[in-house]
Amino acid sequence: MKYKNLFTPIKIGSAEIKNRFAMAPMGPLGLSDAQGGFNQRGIDYYTERAKGGTGLIITGVTFSDCEVEQQSMPNCPNSTFNPVHFIRTSKEMTERVHAYGSKIFLMMSGGFGRVTIPTNLGEFPPVAPSPIPHRWLDKTCRPLTKEEIHSIVKSFGDGAYNAKRGGFDGVEIHAVHEGYLLDQFAISMFNQRDDEYGGSLENRLRFAREVVEEIKRRCGDDFPVALRFSVKSMIKDWRDGALPGEEFEEKGRDIEEGLEAARLLVEYGYDALDTDVGTYDAWWWNHPPMYQEKGLYRPYCKMVKDVVDVPVLCAGRMDDPQMASASLENGECDVISLGRPLLADPDYVNKLRSGRLEDVRPCISCHEGCMGRIQEYSMINCAVNPQAARERVTAYEPICKSKKVMVVGGGVAGCEAARVLAIRGHRPELFEKSQQLGGNLIPGGAPDFKEDDIALAKWYERQLSKLEVPVHYGCKLSREDVLAADFETVIIATGSSPKVFSLGEDAHVYTAADVLNKEKDCGETAVVIGGGLVGCETALWLSQQGKKVTIVEALDKLLAVNGPLCHANKDMLEKLVPYRGVEVITSARVTDYQNGILTAESAGETKKIPADSVILAVGYKEENALYHELEFDVPEIYLLGDAKKVSNIMYGIWDAFEVANHI
Template sequence: MHQKYAKLFEPVSIGPVELKNRYAMAPMGPLGLSDSEGGFNQRGIDYYVERARGGTALIITGVTFVDNQVEKHAMPSVPCPTHNSIHFVRTARELTERIHAYDAKIFLQMSAGFGRVTIPTNLGDHPPVAPSPIPHRWLNKTCRPLAKEEIRHIVRMFGIGAVNAKRAGFDGVEIHAVHEGYLLDQFAISFFNQRTDEYGGSLENRLRFAREVVEEIKERCGDDFPVALRYSVKSFIKDWREGGLPGETFEEKGRDVEEGIEAAKLLVSYGYDALDVDVGSYDTWWWSHPPMYMPKGLYIPYAKRVKEAVDVPVICAGRMDNPDLALDAINSGACDIIGLGRPLLADPEYVNKLRAGKRELIRPCLSCHEGCMGRIQEYSALGCAVNPAACREREARLTPALQPKKVMIIGGGVAGCEAARVLKLRGHEPVLYEKGDRLGGNLLAGGVPDFKEDDRALAAWYENVLRDLQVEVKLNTPVTAEMVRQENPDAVIVATGSIPKRIPLGEGKNVFTAKEVLLGEKPAGERTVVVGGGLVGCELALWLAKQGKQVTLVEEMDELLAANGPLCHANSDMLKALIPHHGIKVMTSAKVLRATEKGVLVQADGEEKEIEADTVVLAIGFNPDKTLYEELKHDFAEIHRIGDARRVANIMYAIWDAYEVASTL
């Protein structure tokens, strides 16, 4: 271990539970990790155990529902410690015993429910509930207010769930949550809570539900069974379904910091043993699930305010994957424990690698949400864009090749690099050919904007890992079909990527592709029109606007980001909000006709309009580069086309393609 990070590996305690280091796995929705009886399935057990094996001191499970009567949930959705208690204890006991073998601890996160923020795909036909008759976050529905007896029922179920968790070997529980606008948080925030009984009105009344929960658990399980709380200090709500951006001035409709600190003190006085701190709400989801447009360590100043006000351990997550940032947060007194969520999806061995001084081999999280929240949102399944084995550790575990083969891989983008990595780990002899002078493919252009630093980190990670594995890499080596035939490998993987689409716009001299501008091959003028409002176009426009350029986005469809998906709402909503915030003009349902001497001619609303511009940048997508594959497909029995060369998609599918093919070759 590098002595610089020794502080991160000191023991720390939550109540009577001592953790071997200061790293905790932040809770993430365990969609796909439970069975129809509310127990942990084998995938779920393997998933959590893998992170404990990787050195994380405290595993906090994703949300589990304690009640399936007041707020009904389709089964299997997530684990439930009260649905079938015997079955839950049986499956969870295997989980906790295996976790403890690695000298790690595990808390079960238990939820009162989602209330008005239940994701529609998980809601089914069940009516949404809330403290009061308020609008649902996603649907055009009004929520049904909970009766007092229903509140008391949920409190009792928390007690039963905690007893079952303790019996199953969990070291404590975390309550979900006076955070992010979930049901307990809806009761705690006056904007949502319009009740006139003992659960509404004053702050103490609005926190009564949360107080009764911890008191019920302590009464049933004893004071030596820690109860932590997921807690948001500030909501960042401008209005219903509308959130504030970093640095934006607005009137807080949810919980402001002053009330947040007061509430934190009260919650600790009620008996909570630790606060797992963040900020945000579903109305401003980009704070709760920060995309790459958010800064690293964004919760640190809020965690520090809480830490200064309470005398219990504070956990701080939120893009905390930079160990220097984490160390500074500990040393400055901002928190006691570092929470890693998505970084542990990306690399379950993060903590062990850092302890062993192998920081450069930690696979970075992109904050893209493609494999995690995007897939939870659309398919109710948790995964990871850069780690195809996440949440399927057993079935995706690599096995040695029965017969090692010499494999020629053409293309050094993420698909080619991932294929080379996996093949080498399995004992094959991959040789990776790249026509350029660096590995990374489209990561090199896509990673240029300041907010895409983790794309650059992923390219560097592949370089480091392939070097560590001693994979033969041939840069500056364009490959022809004849070269492949002469090499006569046992197998060929074509990962030649894609080529930016172009459209004829006449004689305009300053019409470039997004890739050319991002790589600095072509200049963007002070007045730039970006053609294409997909992810590449929107991010390019944002990058140019942050440089002070006047940018106009032209999109043929009726809204931005219409063709991308599944994008998590945290990413897409924030990007859409940042575009007007940075003064970018937007034209939707508009078609670019041709370049002119002054700029570009656009057709919109049945009229033609000339937009003055120094530069027109095309961000209209890519076409697969399949030329080499077409030349070779009949020459080799074992030939595969992967990544964008097969189908233009995104980083996730390029990596997943490569892993699938290389793991079975």
């Protein structure tokens, strides 16, 4: 079989993993109950990924400290808050995971310190090794006392003991990684202490050393303890991270110190290093958006693997199995960690094993369903998979009677509705006015960094074909067409169209979709009007082609109205735009475009910008006329996707799933 090396067993400490796939730890927001145990959603969520073939499940972050850095409850599970309850709910989950031959590690956190996300963790006073600036808040952190460090270390031992009793096969420590509390102690920029926990590298790693020693003391030397580890910080300055390829002076942990730290940490007793790069100050490294290349951690994992003799895990957009297989072959890592790809498709591993790669639903690296929702609403989900972390409440509803359903529009909402209807046993037919499915995924996926948008459109095409859903292309239906057809239910998902306005010389004024679809040539110089997601990504794509691009935005900053955009995506795109040479003019009002000159007013000044073309990226308007022509004539009719309300891919898919699952 192809990729056979991905399906060979490996040991982490005493735990044998059946294949080379791990579920990467992701924030388990919404998966805990008020007593710090796993709720039903959490149990179903992790079990579903084990059922899908993943060899090692690593839970999202859990806490053991209840004294120093108190958490809002329920927030994340806590292994010491109510030990008996934690053990009971854990046992229920680990037994189900083990039924599928998978192993499961509990991720245990030393705390957030200066990087607490205020929307998730309440207003508790932030702590840190030293009085340093908080990452998000305008506050100075309070230094931990030695007694508090000892208290946290003891809680790790207690929590790991409870995890072992609850059936976990090991733990992963969170983390000398991403700038969390243990990492803040390990990095000299953050750790300015003059006691035994500060100064030399060994002293700065003392906290992490005491943690593994305490766990081994309580649980036995053969109880596996892995560590989430960032070999390099990518920090230019406080709250300022480096971009890929940028030359900069590392203010955090550099590679030389990172490799020495890796050696020491293994010497202290850690059984595996789950390796990446970055910190919260350079968040787009730890949570790579689509603007980062796939497999971005591989060279760093190789460096670590060359200096340690324990397994190295590698995550970071590793969903290309050819890349994953080559990484094992080339000695870059030992285990492939999949985070968001397992949110998008929990059956990824089984589909790969059985040669059904084309059926894997692609992750589009948008972060809107996972980190965006964690950041804003304290819950983990997935933009392209409405069932992620909601497996039980979104299970496919059985039907009493199969209905013929007309779906008008082949964007994500129409495709998702038709897919779900067919799976449940209804008989949908889809009518699309163009010659392809995908709607706004097609122009949106034109930049090379958005390739997974195109992959999602192709996935829908394949799924509807396999489900034998009739798809009629080139069909722009009228009210009469719909009423004359023999359907019991009608879904209108006719999408949206770009907003346009006249600037005078309109022959060279195009929509972003015109340019992205290569229907119009924007020339060598272009002005993009609108600094939202579409405008910024279009400008970035054109700048990569060597075009001179200016963004003119009416508001006072870029990306002001899109959301919930994860900070990793938003902050990276905001930095990439000027880094790639795109000029940005904010708080500006465009007046006209004549003789190749765009005129704009900004801060009381009139700006004249030469441009071969002007590209409008000022939003979309709902195409809902057909629905309103039909709403009083069709007894069961639904309006979905951008036709209902212009939004993002996630809400188009989610709304379609909700409606189609209850027809």
